[in-house]
Amino acid sequence: MDRPLSHSSFLPPLFSSAPHPLSPPHSVPHPSAAPSVNAAERPARWSPYQDNGGTVVALAGRDYAIVAADTRFSVSFSIPTREFTKITQLTDRVVLASAGMGADRQYLHKMLHTRLAMYRHQHQRDMSLPAAAQMLSNTLYSRRFFPIYAFNVLGGIDSATGEGFVYGYDAIGSHEQLKVVCSGSGQAIVQPVLDQQFSGRQRYSVPDAERAPSLTLEQATALVRDAFASATERDIHTGDALEMWQITAAGVRQTRYELRKD
Amino acid sequence: MAGVGSGYDLSTTTFSPEGRVFQLEYANKAVELSGTVVGVVCRDAVVLAVENVLPHRFVVSGTLRRVHTVDRHVAIAVGGMGPDGRHLVARARSEAENYRAVYGEAIPARVLADRVAGYAHLYSLYWHVRPFGCTAVIGAWDAVVGAVLYAVEPDGSVYKYRAYAHGKGRTAVRTELDKVRWAERERAEAMREVAGVVERSRDVVKDKPYELEMVVVGERGVERIDRFTAAESGGERSGGGDD
Amino acid sequence: MHTTEPIVTGASVLGIQCVDGVVLGCDTLASYGSLARFQRVRRIVQPGADWVLGGGGEYSDLQEVARLLETMVTREYCQEDGVVRAPRAVHRYLARVMYQRRSRLDPLFNSLVLAGRGRFLGVVDMYGTAFESHVVATGFGSLLALPLLRKAWRPDMRMEEGAACVEHCLRVLFYRDCRALSSVQLARVPAEGAIEVSEPYELGELQWHVAQTVA
Numbered sequence: 001m002d003r004p005l006s007h008s009s010f011l012p013p014l015f016s017s018a019p020h021p022l023s024p025p026h027s028v029p030h031p032s033a034a035p036s037v038n039a040a041e042r043p044a045r046w047s048p049y050q051d052n053g054g055t056v057v058a059l060a061g062r063d064y065a066i067v068a069a070d071t072r073f074s075v076s077f078s079i080p081t082r083e084f085t086k087i088t089q090l091t092d093r094v095v096l097a098s099a100g101m102g103a104d105r106q107y108l109h110k111m112l113h114t115r116l117a118m119y120r121h122q123h124q125r126d127m128s129l130p131a132a133a134q135m136l137s138n139t140l141y142s143r144r145f146f147p148i149y150a151f152n153v154l155g156g157i158d159s160a161t162g163e164g165f166v167y168g169y170d171a172i173g174s175h176e177q178l179k180v181v182c183s184g185s186g187q188a189i190v191q192p193v194l195d196q197q198f199s200g201r202q203r204y205s206v207p208d209a210e211r212a213p214s215l216t217l218e219q220a221t222a223l224v225r226d227a228f229a230s231a232t233e234r235d236i237h238t239g240d241a242l243e244m245w246q247i248t249a250a251g252v253r254q255t256r257y258e259l260r261k262d
Numbered sequence: 263m264a265g266v267g268s269g270y271d272l273s274t275t276t277f278s279p280e281g282r283v284f285q286l287e288y289a290n291k292a293v294e295l296s297g298t299v300v301g302v303v304c305r306d307a308v309v310l311a312v313e314n315v316l317p318h319r320f321v322v323s324g325t326l327r328r329v330h331t332v333d334r335h336v337a338i339a340v341g342g343m344g345p346d347g348r349h350l351v352a353r354a355r356s357e358a359e360n361y362r363a364v365y366g367e368a369i370p371a372r373v374l375a376d377r378v379a380g381y382a383h384l385y386s387l388y389w390h391v392r393p394f395g396c397t398a399v400i401g402a403w404d405a406v407v408g409a410v411l412y413a414v415e416p417d418g419s420v421y422k423y424r425a426y427a428h429g430k431g432r433t434a435v436r437t438e439l440d441k442v443r444w445a446e447r448e449r450a451e452a453m454r455e456v457a458g459v460v461e462r463s464r465d466v467v468k469d470k471p472y473e474l475e476m477v478v479v480g481e482r483g484v485e486r487i488d489r490f491t492a493a494e495s496g497g498e499r500s501g502g503g504d505d
Numbered sequence: 506m507h508t509t510e511p512i513v514t515g516a517s518v519l520g521i522q523c524v525d526g527v528v529l530g531c532d533t534l535a536s537y538g539s540l541a542r543f544q545r546v547r548r549i550v551q552p553g554a555d556w557v558l559g560g561g562g563e564y565s566d567l568q569e570v571a572r573l574l575e576t577m578v579t580r581e582y583c584q585e586d587g588v589v590r591a592p593r594a595v596h597r598y599l600a601r602v603m604y605q606r607r608s609r610l611d612p613l614f615n616s617l618v619l620a621g622r623g624r625f626l627g628v629v630d631m632y633g634t635a636f637e638s639h640v641v642a643t644g645f646g647s648l649l650a651l652p653l654l655r656k657a658w659r660p661d662m663r664m665e666e667g668a669a670c671v672e673h674c675l676r677v678l679f680y681r682d683c684r685a686l687s688s689v690q691l692a693r694v695p696a697e698g699a700i701e702v703s704e705p706y707e708l709g710e711l712q713w714h715v716a717q718t719v720a
Contacts, residue, residue, distance in 0.1 A: 045509070046509050046510065046612070048607050048608065048610055048612070048632070050632050050634070052634070073634075073636065075647075078647050078648060078651075080628070080636070080638075080641075080647060080651070081628075081636050081638045081641075083636075083638065084636050101632070101634075102632070102634040102636075103600075103603075103604050103607070103630075103632040103633035103634040103635075106600065106604075106633070106634070106635065107604055107633070146608070330583070330585075331582065331583040331584075331585050332583060333579060333582075333583065334579065334582060355580075355583060359576055359579065359580075362575070362576070362579070363572060363576070484585075486585065
């Protein structure tokens with residue numbers, strides 16, 4: 001992965017390309033703190049961002065939602081750990097998954113949990129799905145000019161109707177309510193398949209009236225597993241294991257499936 | 263206006279015609295009226311002890327401490343107003359921390375005592391603050407000179423001591439402290455004797471129940487003596503029970 | 506003025522989790538670019554009784570982190586309640602410190618490895634990413650040593666074996682990483698009992714005669 005966002009354009013020119021005054025003479029950059037395979041590839045200017053890859057998916061049916069993510073944590077071609085969760089449970093009915101930069105994700109999740117706790121203490125109840133979705137957007141937008149490099153998918157069920165919904169975001173908080181969404185390094189592989197298989201677009205064998213999402217929880221689960229298995233085949237930043245959270249009126253259930261580790 | 267100080271006792275910013283600053287004398291009075299605080303320098307440690315008078319018999323023992331750890335090698339016993347003492351201790355802690363950050367080694371006791379005294383002195387200079395109603399008895403293990411004892415008074419004066427006592431029982435305790443060559447005593451012995459001195463200075467009829475709070479600062483750092491073993495105390499420890 | 510590139514740097518830190526504790530290892534070199542400038546520096550520090558910290562990257566930043574932790578431990582000591590932060594809490598604290606600094610665009614240029622009682626092994630990098638793992642390797646070690654450690658790791662591994670494994674990886678790093686040294690330090694952090702940080706020692710029996718046959 002190259003540079004993440006083009007946010008460097010927001011940032012003041014903090015670092016000149018001239019050598020540091022204390023630079024050792026004739027020094028060859030060494031990957032001691034942040035390793036890269038080719039030392040010459042190291043950016044001349046330090047970036048506060050890092051792309052740790054990973055794919056996240058959320059989809060929702062009539063009475064369920066699924067939030068899924070792989071557990072690989074990569075730094076360019078290395079995998080420092082194969083067990084790095086991208087998912088956090090916000091309430092009994094809302095689950096969040098974030099791809100992008102690991103440190104920003106951990107910060108964001110911590111921040112959200114703090115705000116959820118404050119909401120719970122003030123309101124004596126959990127945040128609803130739309131409320132959590134809006135709060136996530138506000139949290140991301142609060143760092144509009146120093147973005148949190150996390151690509152979020154939020155899934156849950158409406159506490160009133162029990163219907164599942166998901167929300168997709170960009171790094172600075174713009175979002176929309178959807179039935180299926182994918183983000184992260186495997187997005188280009190997974191999203192079109194889910195569009196076709198889950199949303200029923202272009203399935204001409206299906207009558208118009210039935211084009212709305214009609215998969216059962218079991219069918220959707222199988223679809224997500226296949227989607228991740230497929231992404232893992234071609235995307236080097238996705239793999240190791242799949243964590244899947246199923247949200248229904250009965251509560252949340254977490255399952256784990258192994259993925260390719262190469 | 264016709265009180266003791268005839269108008270000169272309202273602020274630390276004005277001397278009386280006799281050259282006194284009454285507010286500082288009142289601050290000292292606060293120390294004189296509260297539980298006895300004792301410090302002695304023995305051969306291998308400083309022993310600090312406070313007669314911690316319990317405000318009420320319902321008070322849980324071991325709460326509201328008067329001897330505080332400031333760094334690995336320093337403890338401060340507070341005579342007088344506890345809350346004032348805690349503020350002074352907080353300042354002492356940050357001085358000790360700052361010294362470590364700057365010089366990478368433990369703050370020498372003399373430097374700490376000077377800085378705490380300087381801080382206390384500031385509170386005797388301005389109309390918008392009042393002096394500390396406490397004495398800080400600083401016991402430390404100094405890397406160079408070993409066990410040392412300093413005391414900082416409300417006016418910001420500081421002296422180095424071989425033995426020190428202030429508070430309610432100061433007269434009796436000072437007399438007793440004078441009889442012993444503390445520098446020749448071992449810590450266990452000194453602890454026992456200090457406990458006895460404090461206990462004997464009390465008026466059994468009039469005085470309220472107390473806990474003897476004792477901390478020893480030696481080469482190994484700050485050690486709180488929670489309870490004496492029978493051998494150590496010689497059965498002389500009295501005061502609140504443990505829980 | 507921010508640290509925009511590391512000047513004096515330490516290389517890899519390795520760690521492995523065993524049934525009876527954790528082993529941490531690194532060499533004792535602080536390089537000035539390609540110059541092996543300071544050859545007997547300690548990159549494993551032990552401010553608390555329950556954990557040790559190993560660090561690579563900018564050496565001055567590592568000392569700053571060590572100072573922060575020493576201050577934290579001294580404050581705990583003054584509290585006098587016997588309560589100390591568990592290794593996991595220290596790990597999270599470090600993550601917050603590193604993240605704050607990177608967010609101020611004034612990062613601490615380090616990869617940190619924390620090993621603690623109760624078989625704790627965690628990493629924090631200069632961005633504030635924090636995770637726990639059975640095996641960790643930072644710097645060049647993440648390329649050369651991590652695969653070796655992963656292959657060697659077993660859930661029933663004991664500390665003697667873990668130490669041998671870490672030492673083997675340090676040897677491999679010395680052969681191949683030009684910023685590594687044969688003078689190393691090992692920390693043994695048993696699940697229970699006292700932590701043991703070795704003095705710097707030399708990796709023995711180095712064999713260079715094969716060098717001519719290797720590209």
